[in-house]
Amino acid sequence: xxxxxxxxxxxxxxxxxxxxxxxxxxxxxxxxxxxxxxxxxxxxxxxxxxxxxxxxxxxxxxxxxxxxxxxxxxxxxxxxxxxxxxxxxxxxxxxxxxxxxxxxxxxxxxxxxxxxxxxxxxxxxxxxxxxxxxxxxxxxxxxxxxxxxxxxxxxxxxxxxxxxxxxxxxxxxxxxxxxxxxxxxxxxxxxxxxxxxxxxxxxxxxxxxxxxxxxxxxxxxxxxxxxxxxxxxxxxxxxxxxxxxxxxxxxxxxxxxxxxxxxxxxxxxxxxxxxxxxxxxxxxxxxxxxxxxxxxxxxxxxxxxxxxxxxxxxxxxxxxxxxxxxxxxxxxxxxxxxxxxxxxxxxxxxxxxxxxxxxxxxxxxxxxxxxxxxxxxxxxxxxxxxxxxxxxxxxxxxx
Amino acid sequence: xxxxxxxxxxxxxxxxxxxxxxxxxxxxxxxxxxxxxxxxxxxxxxxxxxxxxxxxxxxxxxxxxxxxxxxxxxxxxxxxxxxxxxxxxxxxxxxxxxxxxxxxxxxxxxxxxxxxxxxxxxxxxxxxxxxxxxxxxxxxxxxxxxxxxxxxxxxxxxxxxxxxxxxxxxxxxxxxxxxxxxxxxxxxxxxxxxxxxxxxxxxxxxxxxxxxxxxxxxxxxxxxxxxxxxxxxxxxxxxxxxxxxxxxxxxxxxxxxxxxxxxxxxxxxxxxxxxxxxxxxxxxxxxxxxxxxxxxxxxxxxxxxxxxxxxxxxxxxxxxxxxxxxxxxxxxxxxxxxxxxxxxxxxxxxxxxxxxxxxxxxxxxxxxxxxxxxxxxxxxxxxxxxxxxxxxxxxxxxx
Numbered sequence: 192x193x194x195x196x197x198x199x200x201x202x203x204x205x206x207x208x209x210x211x212x213x214x215x216x217x218x219x220x221x222x223x224x225x226x227x228x229x230x231x232x233x234x235x236x237x238x239x240x241x242x243x244x245x246x247x248x249x250x251x252x253x254x255x256x257x258x259x260x261x262x263x264x265x266x267x268x269x270x271x272x273x274x275x276x277x278x279x280x281x282x283x284x285x286x287x288x289x290x291x292x293x294x295x296x297x298x299x300x301x302x303x304x305x306x307x308x309x310x311x312x313x314x315x316x317x318x319x320x321x322x323x324x325x326x327x328x329x330x331x332x333x334x335x336x337x338x339x340x341x342x343x344x345x346x347x348x349x350x351x352x353x354x355x356x357x358x359x360x361x362x363x364x365x366x367x368x369x370x371x372x373x374x375x376x377x378x379x380x381x382x383x384x385x386x387x388x389x390x391x392x393x394x395x396x397x398x399x400x401x402x403x404x405x406x407x408x409x410x411x412x413x414x415x416x417x418x419x420x421x422x423x424x425x426x427x428x429x430x431x432x433x434x435x436x437x438x439x440x441x442x443x444x445x446x447x448x449x450x451x452x453x454x455x456x457x458x459x460x461x462x463x464x465x466x467x468x469x470x471x472x473x474x475x476x477x478x479x480x481x482x483x484x485x486x487x488x489x490x491x492x493x494x495x496x497x498x499x500x501x502x503x504x505x506x507x508x509x510x511x512x513x514x515x516x517x518x519x520x521x522x523x524x525x526x527x528x529x530x531x532x533x534x535x536x537x538x539x540x541x542x543x544x545x546x547x548x549x550x551x552x553x554x555x556x557x558x559x560x561x562x563x564x565x566x567x568x569x570x571x572x573x574x575x576x577x578x579x580x581x582x583x584x585x586x587x588x589x590x
Numbered sequence: 591x592x593x594x595x596x597x598x599x600x601x602x603x604x605x606x607x608x609x610x611x612x613x614x615x616x617x618x619x620x621x622x623x624x625x626x627x628x629x630x631x632x633x634x635x636x637x638x639x640x641x642x643x644x645x646x647x648x649x650x651x652x653x654x655x656x657x658x659x660x661x662x663x664x665x666x667x668x669x670x671x672x673x674x675x676x677x678x679x680x681x682x683x684x685x686x687x688x689x690x691x692x693x694x695x696x697x698x699x700x701x702x703x704x705x706x707x708x709x710x711x712x713x714x715x716x717x718x719x720x721x722x723x724x725x726x727x728x729x730x731x732x733x734x735x736x737x738x739x740x741x742x743x744x745x746x747x748x749x750x751x752x753x754x755x756x757x758x759x760x761x762x763x764x765x766x767x768x769x770x771x772x773x774x775x776x777x778x779x780x781x782x783x784x785x786x787x788x789x790x791x792x793x794x795x796x797x798x799x800x801x802x803x804x805x806x807x808x809x810x811x812x813x814x815x816x817x818x819x820x821x822x823x824x825x826x827x828x829x830x831x832x833x834x835x836x837x838x839x840x841x842x843x844x845x846x847x848x849x850x851x852x853x854x855x856x857x858x859x860x861x862x863x864x865x866x867x868x869x870x871x872x873x874x875x876x877x878x879x880x881x882x883x884x885x886x887x888x889x890x891x892x893x894x895x896x897x898x899x900x901x902x903x904x905x906x907x908x909x910x911x912x913x914x915x916x917x918x919x920x921x922x923x924x925x926x927x928x929x930x931x932x933x934x935x936x937x938x939x940x941x942x943x944x945x946x947x948x949x950x951x952x953x954x955x956x957x958x959x960x961x962x963x964x965x966x967x968x969x970x971x972x973x974x975x976x977x978x979x980x981x982x983x984x985x986x987x988x989x
Contacts, residue, residue, distance in 0.1 A: 195791050195819060196757055197848065198705050198727070207854045214658070231651035239654070240646045247639045252630035255638070255831035259613070291690055291857040298856045302726060306597050307706065323855030327701060328597070358595055392594050420594060432654035434862035449596065455606045456722030457697045458690040462861050463833035 200327050207320060208548045216542045222574035224543040227368065227517055228565040233485050234432045235472070242471040246464060254464040260455050262289025262439075263466035269473050270425065270439050278400070278423070279414030286441050288450050289461045293398050293438035295454075296424035297324035300359065300394050300440070302453045305330045309358040312350060314342055316520075316549030316558070318368045318396065321361055330358070332551035341374030344381045351389045359392050364412055366399040366516025369549045369560035373514055376409055383415035391420065392446075398426040398438070399516035401482055404490035406514045419443030427469055429517070430482050435465040489517070489564050495571050496563040503579030505586060517564040520546070522557060527585060529559040535581045541574045599726050606719060607947045615941045621973035623942040626767065626916055627964040632884050633831045634875070641870040645863060653863040659854050661688025661838075662865035668872050669824065669838050677799070677822070678813030685840050687849050688860045692797050692837035694853075695823035696723035699758065699793050699839070701852045704729045708757040711749060713741055715919075715948030715957070717767045717795065720760055729757070731950035740773030743780045750788040758791050763811055765798040765915025768948045768959040772913055775808055782814035790819065791845075797825040797837070798915035800881055803889035805913045818842030826868055828916070829881050834864040888916070888963050894970050895962040902978030904985060916963040919945070921956060926984060928958040934980045940973045 209225060216223035246254050261267065267284035274280045290296045297320070305311070307329030313321070315334030322332065333350055336343045341364060351357060362382065364374035374382075386393045395412045413421045422442035427435060440450055454460070472478070496519060500510050509522040523529060529545035536542065546558025563571055608624060615622035645653050660666065666683035673679045689695045696719070704710070706728030712720070714733030721731065732749055735742045740763060750756060761781065763773035773781075785792045794811045812820045821841035826834060839849055853859070871877070895918060899909050908921040922928060928944035935941065945957025962970055 195789060195845075196703070196755075198701065198703055198708075198757075200705075201702060201848055201852075204851050204855065206851055226656070228656055231655050234651060234654040236646055236650035236654065240643060240650075243642055243646075244639060247635055247642075251635035251639075252633055255633045255635065255833040256630050257625070257627055257827075257832045294855075295857040302597065303600060304595070304597055306599075309597075320855060320858070327852065327855055356595075358597075390594060428656075433656045434654040436857065436859070436861045446594075449600055452603050452605055453600075453726065456603065456693075456719060456726055458694040458835065459719070460835070462835045462864060465861060465864070 200329060204323065204327060207323060209319060209544050212542055212544060215537065221540045221542055222566065222570050224561045224563070224574060226565060227562055229429050229433060230485070230488060230564055233488060235476070235481060238472060238476055239432070239468065242475060243468050246467045246471050250467065254467045256463060258460055258463045260451050260460045262287070262461055263463070263470055266466050266470040269470065270441070274423070274425070274441060277408055279410035280423070280441070282441055285444050286447055288440050288447050288454065289466060290438045290440055290454070291458065291461055292428060292433070292436045293396065293424040293426040294320060294324065296438060296440035297321050297394065297396070298327070299450050299453055299457070300422065301325045301328040301330070302457070303446070303449050304358045304392055309356050310354060311359045311361055312347065312357060313361045313551065314363065314367065316369055316546060316555065317361065317551065318363060319548045321396065322551045325359070325361070334550060334552060339372065341372070341378035342382065344378065344385060347385060351385065351391065357391055359394055360386065361394045361396065362412070363396045365397055365409065366402065366513055366518070368399070368516070369518050369544070369546065370520040371511045371513030371516055371518045373409070379410065379412045380415045382412050383417070383421065386416070386420045387418045390418070393421040395421055395423045397423055398429055401430050402486055402489060402517070403515035404486055404493060419446065422446065430478065430485065431469060431472070435462065435469065437461060437465050437469055492563045492566070492568060492571055493519070495568045496561060496575060499572050499575035500579070503576045505583050508582070517562050519561050519563065521559050521561060523582060524586070525557055527582070528556045530556060532559070532578070532581055532585060535585070536578055539577050539581070541577045543578065599728060603722065603726060606722060608718060608943050611941055611943060614936065620939045620941055621965065621969050623960045623962070623973060625964060626961055628828050628832060629884070629887060629963055632887060634871070634880060637871060637875055638831070638867065641874060642867050645866045645870050649866065653866045655862065657859055657862045659850050659859045661686070661860055662862070662869055665865050665869040668869065669840070673822070673824070673840060676807055678809035679822070679840070681840055684843050685846055687839050687846050687853065688865060689823075689837045689839055689853070690857065690860055691827060691832070691835045692795065692823040692825040693719060693723065695837060695839035696720050696793065696795070697726070698849050698852050698856065699821065700724045700727040700729070701856070702845070702848050703757045703791060708755045709753060710758045710760055711746065711756060712760045712950065713762065713766065715768055715945060715954070716760065716950065717762060718947045720795065721950045724758070724760070733949060733951060738771065740771070740777035741781065743777065743784060747784060750784065750790065756790055758793055759785065760793045760795065761811070762795045764796055764808065765801065765912055767798070767915075768917055768943070768945065769919040770910045770912030770915055770917045772808070778808065778811045779814045781811050782816070782820065785815070785819045786817045789817070792820040794820055794822045796822055797828055800829045801885055801888060801916070802914035803885055803892060818845065821845065829877065829884065830868060830871070834861065834868065836860060836864050836868055891962045891965070891967060891970055892918070894967045895960060895974060898971050898974035899978070902975045904978070904982050907981070916961050918960050918962065920958050920960060922981060923985070924956055926981070927955045929955060931958070931977070931980055931984060934984070935977055938976050938980070940976045942977065
């Protein structure tokens with residue numbers, strides 16, 4: 192029997208390391224820092240139940256029917272207003288396309304912008320599933336060095352001025368995944384300038400921005416955009432619930448129309464009733480109060496996580512201090528492979544994601560990501576204590 | 591200001607003519623035969639309300655959280671059992687991936703199989719949004735002539751034996767969109783044979799198969815598959831509701847694993863609560879009874895539609911007699927452009943979809959599709975009477 196012919200991309204699309212680890216961690220006794228899962232005990236279940244019923248009773252046939260590709264107008268209006276208020280944008284509903292989670296915003300960005308062989312510039316490290324999303328369109332990545340304030344703008348300009356076929360700059364400027372870092376105002380402004388100077392599109396991914404524990408909300412890179420080159424993603428997954436799979440991509444109307452075209456052929460539209468349910472919730476409830484509760488819980492968990500890392504990890508590791516979001520990022524001394532640390536931890540029923548996969552071009556195996564949003568404090572402490580011990584043992588064996 | 595660089599595909603991705611016409615037909619007074627919309631008055635709203643509440647109460651945190659890419663296991667088990675019973679397949683849950691409507695099954699098929707320049711073979715005419723889905727991956731189409739029994743197998747083999755880079759054969763063998771035609775058993779068996787002989791994958795799209803008004807259910811092409819080359823899509827859109835956007839793709843486990851990989855980077859997973867709600871509905875209610883109600887209503891509407899076409903249209907047109915599904919297909923005399931007929935009809939607030947867009951390589955402008963599932967009988971009659979008059983007037987003007 193001859194073999195079927197698959198697309199070339201199938202030779203380099205790999206399983207997401209996170210999703211594979213998550214399968215291992217399905218057992219309740221495993222303490223998992225691996226996912227990017229929000230705390231389920233904070234989902235507004237009763238409120239969702241209530242607004243769901245209202246939507247079904249008042250507009251059931253509409254809620255269960257096909258709708259437009261663009262998505263439910265009141266939801267898009269809310270998103271535009273919220274972004275204008277929080278992120279300094281100037282959007283109305285026609286700047287917004289509802290997507291199947293912000294992940295689909297990345298996939299559609301690949302479809303709209305990327306031909307085989309094109310280049311995507313990204314932070315180093317960057318969100319692992321953005322790498323998969325873009326890679327499916329046959330692109331290559333150049334990682335731009337990133338410090339405490341964000342991408343190194345000198346390095347970025349150097350690459351932009353010397354490299355053909357750069358189509359996208361992909362960034363997560365607020366509570367970055369995986370590092371938890373936040374870009375300074377100056378870098379945001381500068382990135383907008385650079386994107387204009389070199390006429391290159393920017394995807395500003397922002398699934399965590401609402402979850403700030405300390406400091407002031409910063410304007411988006413988009414708010415400094417003069418040419419319409421910058422697109423922003425957003426999501427209800429972290430401030431409401433991920434099960435509904437409702438996110439968005441926002442940008443210049445001409446570009447959003449291209450995304451709408453592409454989404455038509457991809458999956459027609461997002462879930463109608465999920466969109467209407469969220470819109471109804473936003474009308475009837477105070478989401479800021481709800482976000483306030485999430486922030487309070489996650490802040491405590493972050494505090495515990497950082498304290499435990501300080502307490503139980505060897506002194507010569509580095510870790511970030513996230514001002515919000517879901518993650519902190521650990522850098523072990525050179526030559527200590529996080530994948531081996533993970534193996535020992537898994538034997539002791541503790542999981543996390545090794546950092547290697549967050550670098551599209553590999554290397555930096557001495558890093559890993561810790562998620563602190565999904566577990567109560569005592570489990571965070573217990574788990575980090577074990578990881579600390581395993582790291583110390585590994586270092587001791589080396590010496 | 592320089593322009594952003596978009597992907598090459600953006601130069602040939604066009605707006606779906608249907609979705610554009612649907613926008614025009616949003617006004618209530620318009621009689622629209624344009625969409626493929628199910629009858630909303632048949633949605634099981636109260637039952638959905640009930641099972642939704644049960645899911646939220648009994649498993650709310652799970653229903654609102656992330657889940658696996660593959661999808662909700664009980665739902666996949668039901669789908670496998672249903673397909674085995676109805677379509678003669680031999681699936682278990684690991685043969686099934688839940689997709690965002692069956693449309694996403696087509697998009698993912700493009701991603702898994704197609705490189706730029708590859709060839710897709712299809713019926714002539716074929717489903718318009720399948721053309722968009724595949725085209726996004728840069729393929730070309732060869733239309734295979736199709737008669738009352740399905741694709742012409744001689745013509746198919748001729749093309750297969752003489753053309754390189756054929757990656758997919760795309761077919762809708764039951765109540766085809768747009769023609770409403772159903773393939774004979776013999777052609778189904780033969781297509782499986784041909785797909786094995788030439789080692790080419792087949793996508794057997796089947797969103798309407800459950801809606802049979804007369805005659806016996808036929809086994810799927812897949813049921814004759816000896817090599818695992820055939821993939822089947824399915825959907826809850828036409829037997830439950832489209833607003834949930836829940837469909838599936840089924841096939842050989844090795845190939846489905848490739849689809850799972852690709853879906854991870856595309857949008858992570860489908861809506862969790864929608865999957866659990868459907869699974870709970872299937873456990874508590876008799877979906878066959880529900881489908882029976884849909885079939886009864888659509889059969890009456892088909893009967894009225896066919897009777898009116900016979901009554902009000904000129905004698906020298908051709909139309910199909912669908913044994914199920916949502917559509918009938920009209921062929922006007924050569925040289926009568928359906929797009930011009932549509933323009934006159936729109937002035938009289940009647941809409942349908944001209945047939946040209948269902949031919950990936952164009953031509954055949956003297957055809958159009960009529961959907962009969964979405965309107966009560968008196969509106970069907972009123973609308974078809976007008977279309978008949980417009981066609982007769984056009985012909986009279988020509989002579």
